Amino acid sequence: MTQIGQGSNNFTVTLPSGENTLTLSWASLTDTGHRREVNEDSVVSVPPIFAVADGMGGHSAGDVASSAVVTRLAEFAHRSETDASSITRALSLAVEDMAKGEGVTDLGTGTTVTGVALALESGAPQWIVFNIGDSRVYQLVSGVLEQITVDHSVVQELVDAGRITREEADVHPHGNVITRAVGFHEPPVPDFRILPVIPGMRILVCSDGLTKELTPYGIRHFMLSNPNPADAAAALVTAALENGGRDNVTVIVLDVLAPSRADDEALGLSAGING
Incomplete structure (x- = not known):
């Protein structure tokens, strides 16, 4: 398990106009859970990047993959x-790093990854959301998760094809089988979305150790309360541990606070993000 960045922090950036600041407040937390001997999740929470990687259990050196x-x-x-493109490049370099990791066999190793990165588009801040595998990103806006x-x-894929319901998916025997990963000597293929x-x-950025134990209703409850x-x-x-804790569980909770007038302590995003 690798944790990069402070578990809880605030960060302020100045928007390119120089008139307003944007403050982020976040916390990250991870736990091995009740049934795993090793925590193969890893997390990075250092502006502008917030991400969780879940090393693939049952394969060699999943912790090496998530750490890479x-x-x-x-x-x-x-x-x-x-x-x-730079995120995809970083993931490609991570695949190369995995091959050099201790305990990795010729078959390779792999991990999921998901997260958000703060970027600017035409002077406006935006989130680049990315994912490979079944770790997730949620947003909570005006009480809607x-x-x-x-x-x-x-x-x-079975849900998308209409062969099973979302409720059936939650208890399906193949619930742990992912169709895309970072690793195994293959080029990574992330999905991207702009928010x-x-x-x-x-x-909320989380590994599936959370979503295995909590429904969206439960997640929303704890996020709101x-x-x-x-x-x-x-x-x-x-809550995930109390509901079974069958897997490693890792979360990042990230808030965007209301913008305010720039002050002497604000740091410039347009000139480079500083922490």
């Missing part, structure tokens, strides 16, 4: 040129 991914993504720290990413999994940065929005990101992260992880 977050280590490469952490190279975006304090930089402003984040975009989809929405899953932003789409799982790359066998059960998701506007909305003051008051809350983002805990205004502080650290409290929300702790409540989510605790």
Whole structure:
């Protein structure tokens, strides 16, 4: 398990106009769970990048794979040129790194990854959402919880084909089988989506150790009832453990606070992100 960045922090950037600031507040938390001996999840929470990687259990050195991914993504720290192509490039370099990892066999190793990166488009801040596998990104806006990413999994394909319901997917025997991963000597193929940065929005980045144990209703409940990101992260992880804790569980809760006038302590996003 690799954790890069402080578990709880605030960060302020100045928008290119120089008139307003944007403040992010976040917390990350991970737990091995009750049934796993090793935590193969890894997490990076260093602006502008917030991501979770879930090393694939049952394969060699899943912790090596997840660590390689977050280590490469952490190279975006304090930089402003984040975009989809650079994220894909970082994941490709992580695949190369995995081959050199201790305990990795000739068959290779793999991990899921999902996250968000803060970027600028025509002077406006936006989130680049990316994912490979079944770790997820959610957004909570005005009390409405929405899953932003789409799982790359066998059960998701069955749901999309209308062969099973979403409720049946939650208990399907092939629920752990993913159809896309980072690793196994193959080029990574992430999905990307752009989200506007909305003051008051809350983002959740999580491994499937959370979504195996909590329904969307439960996730929304704990996200709404805990205004502080650290409290929300702790409540989510605790609930997952109390509901079984069958897997490693990792979460990042990320808030976008209302913009304010720039002050002397604000840091410039347009000139490079600083932490």
